[in-house]
Amino acid sequence: xxxxxxxxxxxxxxxxxxxxxxxxxxxxxxxxxxxxxxxxxxxxxxxxxxxxxxxxxxxxxxxxxxxxxxxxxxxxxxxxxxxxxxxxxxxxxxxxxxxxxxxxxxxxxxxxxxxxxxxxxxxxxxxxxxxxxxxxxxxxxxxxxxxxxxxxxxxxxxxxxxxxxxxxxxxxxxxxxxxxxxxxxxxxxxxxxxxxxxxxxxxxxxxxxxxxxxxxxxxxxxxxxxxxxxxxxxxxxxxxxxxxxxxxxxxxxxxxxxxxxxxxxxxxxxxxxxxxxxxxxxxxxxxxxxxxxxxxxxxxxxxxxxxxxxxxxxxxxxxxxxxxxxxxxxxxxxxxxxxxxxxxxxxx
Amino acid sequence: xxxxxxxxxxxxxxxxxxxxxxxxxxxxxxxxxxxxxxxxxxxxxxxxxxxxxxxxxxxxxxxxxxxxxxxxxxxxxxxxxxxxxxxxxxxxxxxxxxxxxxxxxxxxxxxxxxxxxxxxxxxxxxxxxxxxxxxxxxxxxxxxxxxxxxxxxxxxxxxxxxxxxxxxxxxxxxxxxxxxxxxxxxxxxxxxxxxxxxxxxxxxxxxxxxxxxxxxxxxxxxxxxxxxxxxxxxxxxxxxxxxxxxxxxxxxxxxxxxxxxxxxxxxxxxxxxxxxxxxxxxxxxxxxxxxxxxxxxxxxxxxxxxxxxxxxxxxxxxxxxxxxxxxxxxxxxxxxxxxxxxxxxxxxxxxxxxxxxxxxxxxxxxxxxxxxxxxxxxxxxxxxxxxxxxxxxxxxxxxxxxxxxxxxxxxxxxxxxxxxxxxxxxxxxxxxxxxxxxxxxxxxxxxxxxxxxxxxxxxxxxxxxxxxxxxxxxxxxxxxxxxxx
Numbered sequence: 001x002x003x004x005x006x007x008x009x010x011x012x013x014x015x016x017x018x019x020x021x022x023x024x025x026x027x028x029x030x031x032x033x034x035x036x037x038x039x040x041x042x043x044x045x046x047x048x049x050x051x052x053x054x055x056x057x058x059x060x061x062x063x064x065x066x067x068x069x070x071x072x073x074x075x076x077x078x079x080x081x082x083x084x085x086x087x088x089x090x091x092x093x094x095x096x097x098x099x100x101x102x103x104x105x106x107x108x109x110x111x112x113x114x115x116x117x118x119x120x121x122x123x124x125x126x127x128x129x130x131x132x133x134x135x136x137x138x139x140x141x142x143x144x145x146x147x148x149x150x151x152x153x154x155x156x157x158x159x160x161x162x163x164x165x166x167x168x169x170x171x172x173x174x175x176x177x178x179x180x181x182x183x184x185x186x187x188x189x190x191x192x193x194x195x196x197x198x199x200x201x202x203x204x205x206x207x208x209x210x211x212x213x214x215x216x217x218x219x220x221x222x223x224x225x226x227x228x229x230x231x232x233x234x235x236x237x238x239x240x241x242x243x244x245x246x247x248x249x250x251x252x253x254x255x256x257x258x259x260x261x262x263x264x265x266x267x268x269x270x271x272x273x274x275x276x277x278x279x280x281x282x283x284x285x286x287x288x289x290x291x292x293x294x295x296x297x298x299x300x301x302x303x304x305x306x307x308x309x310x311x312x313x314x315x316x317x318x319x320x321x322x323x324x325x326x327x328x329x330x331x332x333x334x335x336x337x338x339x340x341x342x343x344x345x346x347x348x
Numbered sequence: 349x350x351x352x353x354x355x356x357x358x359x360x361x362x363x364x365x366x367x368x369x370x371x372x373x374x375x376x377x378x379x380x381x382x383x384x385x386x387x388x389x390x391x392x393x394x395x396x397x398x399x400x401x402x403x404x405x406x407x408x409x410x411x412x413x414x415x416x417x418x419x420x421x422x423x424x425x426x427x428x429x430x431x432x433x434x435x436x437x438x439x440x441x442x443x444x445x446x447x448x449x450x451x452x453x454x455x456x457x458x459x460x461x462x463x464x465x466x467x468x469x470x471x472x473x474x475x476x477x478x479x480x481x482x483x484x485x486x487x488x489x490x491x492x493x494x495x496x497x498x499x500x501x502x503x504x505x506x507x508x509x510x511x512x513x514x515x516x517x518x519x520x521x522x523x524x525x526x527x528x529x530x531x532x533x534x535x536x537x538x539x540x541x542x543x544x545x546x547x548x549x550x551x552x553x554x555x556x557x558x559x560x561x562x563x564x565x566x567x568x569x570x571x572x573x574x575x576x577x578x579x580x581x582x583x584x585x586x587x588x589x590x591x592x593x594x595x596x597x598x599x600x601x602x603x604x605x606x607x608x609x610x611x612x613x614x615x616x617x618x619x620x621x622x623x624x625x626x627x628x629x630x631x632x633x634x635x636x637x638x639x640x641x642x643x644x645x646x647x648x649x650x651x652x653x654x655x656x657x658x659x660x661x662x663x664x665x666x667x668x669x670x671x672x673x674x675x676x677x678x679x680x681x682x683x684x685x686x687x688x689x690x691x692x693x694x695x696x697x698x699x700x701x702x703x704x705x706x707x708x709x710x711x712x713x714x715x716x717x718x719x720x721x722x723x724x725x726x727x728x729x730x731x732x733x734x735x736x737x738x739x740x741x742x743x744x745x746x747x748x749x750x751x752x753x754x755x756x757x758x759x760x761x762x763x764x765x766x767x768x769x770x771x772x773x774x775x776x777x778x779x780x781x782x783x784x785x786x787x788x789x790x791x792x793x794x795x796x797x798x799x800x801x802x803x804x805x806x807x808x809x810x811x812x813x814x815x816x817x818x819x820x821x822x823x824x825x826x827x828x829x830x831x832x833x
Binding site: 013014016017018020021023024025028029032033034142143145146147148149150151152154155157158159161162165166280283284285287288291299302303306307309314318321322325326329 | 643644645647648649650651652653654655656659660661663664665667668744748751752755756768771775778779786787789790793794795797798801802
């Protein structure tokens with residue numbers, strides 16, 4: 001099978017995955033014991049004429065298969081419906097537009113921090129194996145990865161809130177005054193041109209937004225950072241000991257070319273699934289980290305929607321997450337197909 | 349190792365009969381070890397029996413269970429709080445009701461040290477049994493499994509993991525004996541139990557209910573409202589890890605919490621491991637449509653964000669009868685199994701497919717062996733090692749996820765101890781003098797997750813020394829990362 005055939009097959013396979021994943025979501029929220037009418041009307045009012053009326057309005061009295069096809073059709077055509085409980089009557093689309101930018105900002109920085117700290121550290125450790133700095137970096141990465149995100153977030157919030165008393169250095173007023181928790185102000189995103197036209201006002205805003213998101217991003221990126229470091233280290237160690245590097249060394253390739261051209265490129269291959277896998281960690285982890293840092297992003301929105309029984313919002317958010325994750329998987333396959341010529345030759 | 353291969357091979361029982369001494373010595377050692385803890389073993393068996401009997405409709409034997417339980421608690425046990433009591437009081441000149449009149453801290457320490465000593469002796473006994481079997485009863489001088497064991501013996505990082513995990517398992521198993529007090533007296537029904545203490549102002553021994561004592565020994569950050577780790581509270585009670593916000597003993601809480609986390613993690617991994625293994629066998633043997641179906645369904649479950657799927661399922665099933673069992677632990681296990689089997693199946697699918705291509709599978713098929721037997725006898729044993737690696741790596745992720753869910757207020761119902769809930773309770777006090785409430789459970793989780801990962805590394809290197817290569821490694825790393833909690 002050629003590489004592109006392999007990629008095409010993966011692409012085709014993602015269609016049933018999206019459909020089936022959405023079906024699972026439908027089954028959980030509609031067949032599960034959660035009663036949307038009770039969630040809207042409040043506890044203790046699950047029966048009675050008002051609840052019946054509401055059920056009829058929401059289309060819950062229709063036969064199940066009809067509900068299912070309506071749901072799937074709505075999702076596939078991006079007709080995401082309205083929120084029922086959290087913000088009754090507001091389209092889910094609008095809510096996502098309000099909440100998503102904060103999560104994207106958080107995700108962007110946590111990916112960046114993980115990439116630009118984890119990979120260089122891992123490569124450094126791999127290039128200097130079995131030295132003190134290698135052991136320090138490796139052990140740090142292992143422990144860093146084992147720490148529960150939410151716990152790390154709690155500790156960081158507490159320490160930063162009182163950094164003046166605890167370590168004699170005030171985080172809140174450092175560089176620019178920002179609170180430790182609460183969402184960053186992302187006003188500059190709507191008019192990025194202001195960064196050029198009105199630098200005195202927008203740059204501090206950007207700086208403040210970065211500073212505010214940094215602790216949360218470090219926490220959210222922590223586990224992927226540890227992963228990237230460990231994989232990076234093993235990958236470099238492996239390529240360094242491989243025959244073609246030996247050959248290159250023997251024919252007199254300079255050290256710099258050797259590292260950049262022969263070692264790094266090949267060591268990046270096993271890092272691909274780790275980097276794309278970050279999407280999973282980010283979306284899942286956003287719930288806890290956003291809860292601790294009081295950032296009302298999309299993870300927080302999902303959590304609130306779930307515990308308050310806002311079923312259509314939960315379904316729509318889940319569908320969006322599925323699309324993002326399946327998209328990331330396709331991206332991973334694409335990257336593999338481009339980078340690694342061996343793809344498609346082993347069937348597993 | 350199967351003893352049907354050689355013609356002149358005698359069965360194991362006969363080999364033992366010819367040379368019974370090593371086995372007899374080993375059994376005698378075991379008998380001594382078990383006799384020391386016979387009461388606990390008996391009590392455990394009685395508990396198990398009572399669970400089984402309560403499942404039978406009609407409750408046929410109401411008296412038997414309570415009789416067995418009372419019998420179990422009346423048998424003296426070396427490592428129990430009755431034999432080595434630490435809950436005494438100061439009577440003005442010395443300690444009463446503690447072990448040898450020691451102060452409560454020392455009495456508790458003696459018990460902890462003895463419990464761990466016993467546990468390590470037990471471990472040594474099991475190891476000794478393996479060595480004896482290898483030396484006296486096994487035909488082969490060498491089997492591939494010996495190499496696995498030897499590699500593990502020279503793998504220090506893996507041994508570190510094994511020891512951490514072992515310490516943690518002992519903490520969970522001996523939780524009732526290790527705590528300075530009991531869950532029943534200190535956490536569940538504090539107002540039906542009393543403690544005696546030395547009131548220095550009155551110069552006399554006084555009695556107070558545990559609930560009242562708890563109220564006055566909570567850790568809430570400010571001023572006198574703090575009982576830190578390794579201190580006594582005003583009522584002469586020793587707290588190795590300090591107290592919680594409402595004055596309950598943290599060590600007792602954490603030890604019981606360890607029990608719950610560990611049982612959830614292990615039962616999840618055992619069940620999803622079975623599902624993954626069965627599916628891997630079927631998909632690798634039949635391939636084609638079976639494989640495609642499982643690929644699509646596992647990909648679909650994996651395409652749902654893990655933690656959010658767990659949250660959603662937790663919320664949906666929260667008020668149902670399922671959440672009643674074991675304070676919601678059963679529901680958690682079911683949800684985790686639903687979310688985790690695809691990862692395990694994915695991880696062992698490759699090795700299973702490779703094994704299915706081997707010649708001996710063809711040979712077995714050609715002489716008409718049944719598929720079920722081929723899968724069980726000729727395929728499963730080769731995949732089991734990989735499964736072991738991935739399960740031990742995922743255990744840490746599950747422990748983190750359980751804590752994360754209960755931090756959010758989902759999962760194990762209060763007041764049953766759970767680590768995530770205590771972290772959430774202590775959240776407002778992290779930067780105060782009551783830092784221990786959130787910090788200690790977090791450090792313990794970090795330690796145990798590191799331990800599980802290290803153990804997984806060790807097992808991986810021991811089972812397949814060549815497997816520590818790029819892509820395979822990537823899979824284990826991704827699994828070990830957990831669900832982002």
